[in-house]
Amino acid sequence: MKAVFLDRDGVINRAFVRDGRSYSPASLEEFTLLPGVPEAIAALRRAGYRVLVVTNQPDVGKGVLRLEVVEAMHQRLRRLVPLDDIIVCYHTDADRCACRKPQPGMLLDAARAWRLQLSQCVMVGDRWRDIEAGKAAGCRTILVRGDDYAEPPVKAADAIVASLPEASALILSQRWPAGAAQPIEVAT
Secondary structure (H helix, E strand, O other), X not given: OOEEEEOOEOOOEOOEEEOOEEEOOOOOOOOOEOOOHHHHHHHHHHOOOEEEEEXXXXXXXXXXXXXXXXXXXXXXXXXXXXXXXXXXXXXXXXXXXXXXXXXOHHHHHHHXXXXXXXXXXXXXXOOHXXXXXXXXXXXXXXXXXXXXXXXXXXXXXXXXXXXXXXXXXXXXXXXXXXXXXXXXXXXX
């Protein structure tokens, strides 16, 4: 069984960038899908991929965002796109849990629950944490480039794209570079 793991903020829905840092929507009203996301996810599902969201939501653990708000966002997301599962880590870095990305715990748990072969799976994310979690789990990785993030560039990704629709097209084309030392840049 194969799957595509998707980070949420910045890949599926709009992330809010302040001072070069990516932030989750603070309310249900701010939770908006990025262009082409429903179609990209539907295409992956039609091709036989499970589509699972794996998202860090530390604002709940910090007491900045209520759990009910995040759950309402996920209810809306499930209504708008055909997902198989949404897996959430509410911990902060200080908790040192196994599920918070860059740790691979959410992906490993999903692999057991969904009987996935991780070498046949892809992790799509917009930050280094997503790529490291995917690599640690044994997945291929695609970075959705956040040009306005003030973070070091992610060099370990297997591919770099501008959006989830581009990532979906790459996955479906199966044009992965064989043993590439540098990630491929997919032209828009």
